[in-house]
Amino acid sequence: MKKIMILGGGQYSKQVFHTLADAGFVTICVDRDPQAPCGALADVFYPVDIMDLEGVCAIARSTHTDGIMAINDFGTRTASYVAGELSLAGLPIETVDAANDKGRMRDVWSKQGLAQPQYRVFxxxxxxxxxxxxxxxxxxxxxxxxxxxxxxxxxxxxxxxIAWAYQFAQPYVRNGRFIVEEYVEGIEMTIESFSNGGEVTILAMSDKAKPDLRTRVATSLNYPAAFSRVILKQVRNLVIAAVKAIGVQIGMAHTEVIVASDGPKLVELGARGGGGHIFHTIIEAVSGFNAPVQTARILTGMQVTIPELTDNGAVYRFFTPSRGILKGVRNLEAAALLEGILDIGLTKNIGDLVGDFENSLQRTGFVVTKGQTREAAIVVADRAESMVEFIVDPC
Structure with missing residues (x-):
């Protein structure tokens, strides 16, 4: 049985551990939180910061792990370092550096002449x-x-x-560098891809619904993306070129694109699968490709075969209650029983502030649906959203 180390054991990662266990992998979870939700699901758990390069490497060495998987941006550099130290499959540090730093990312794409907004680093x-x-x-x-x-x-x-935007970004800056980009009017997309020996396969593409907020947090991802075949081909070609330019030779990449009036333009790329339910639930619902298992296989040196992909419908919808203190929620359990619901839940607790869309981490809850078509999945998501009632004290 192959041993796969997973960097990160948060709430959203539970299905990753279930899926890998079902596929016969021995799972090793690393997360700095001693109470990490996935700790109890893994075969072995270590409460170590996933950004501790030497600490994680020592665990990988002592457990004789066969592969190491990062499921968020914070773990990608560590995964690269450990893979290099232990001669495991992984991405080179230059790739994860470019995938984590939007300035470097855009410089790489600029040298390749790929379509993207104007930008400056400051x-x-x-x-x-x-x-x-x-x-x-x-x-x-x-x-x-x-x-x-x-x-x-x-x-x-x-x-x-200007001053507000600078102050808003400053607490999140990890390397002292900011980027300002040309605003591109259009519809945003997310694109999930899998690389095997440099061959890039597009697995799933969504379009985003975004309210007209300063912070531009998406409220719904709808699969498959509703564009013409011509536009979708342009997006596929652009994303494949972008993934190859960054150097993602094996494993997942999550790319975001804006489709403007003059064609698609690159927004950003992550050298890992999409966040939340995308990696472990939505990709398979849409395409039939089990991303956690196939990623674990390629990282542990096993053969990977891409199956014939489907193009089913799915929706990743986020609840948008009015701003205030959450006092209660009604009908969540009833909505969960609707046919086509893959998952539904809250990410806020009673007493928390809701309706504050500072970033995607501030969302209140979600519903994930599936259907044979995009339209069928949207119908289920709409119905579930209309059923769930949030009781909020305005503030």
Whole structure:
């Protein structure tokens, strides 16, 4: 039986451990939280920070692990380091550095001539003021590296937004660098891909619904993406080129694109599967490809065969209650019984502030649905969302 070390044991990762156990893998969970939800699901659990390179490497060496899997951005550098030290399958550090730092990422894509917004990297508020004069308004400010989840991302409509955007991003900046980008009007997409020996296979593509908020947090991902075959082919070709340019030779990549009036443009890429339910539930529901198992197989040196992929419907919907203190929730259990529900739940507790869309980590809850078509999955998601009632004290 192959041993796979998984970096991260949070609530959203439970299904990864269940799936790998069912496939016959011995799972080793590493998470700094001694009470990590996945700790009890793994065969072995170590309460160690996944960013502790030497600590994780020592565990991998002592347990004779056959492969190491990062399921979020914070673990990708550690996975790369451990794989290099122990001669395991993995990505080179140059690849994960480019995938984590949006400035480096865009520099790589720029050298390849790939379609993307104009951008500038900066460090200070004064530099941002200069850069916005070059980029123009509206524009987008982000940390170049924040760990994902939309942390510190905002849209600037005028010079009056500059100071606020800088201060909003600053707490999430991990390397002292920010990036300002041209704002591209269009519909955002997420694209999941799997690389095997440099051959990139597109597994699932969604389009996003986003409210007109400064922080631009998505409220729904709908599969498959509703674009013409011509546009979808352009997106596929662009994403494959982007994944190869960054250097993701094996395993998952999660890429985001904006489809503008003049064609698709790259937003960003993560050298791991999509977050939340995407990696372990949605990809398989849409395509029939079991991403956790196939990723574990390729990382432990086993053969991987890409099956004939399907293109079923799925929806990843996020609840949007009004802003206030959560006092109660009604009909969640009833909604869970609807046909086509893959999962439904809350990410906030009674007494928490809800309706504050600072980033994707502040969402209140979710429903994941499936259907033979996109439209069928949307119908189920709409019905579930209409059933669930949030009791909120405004604030």
């Amino acid at each position: 460090k200070t508020l004064e530099e941002l003021k200069e850069m916005t004069e070059q980029i123009g308004f509206p524009c987008v400010v982000k940390p170049t590296e924040s760990g994902g989840g939309g942390r510190g991302v905002s849209v600037l409509r005028s010079p009056d937004d």
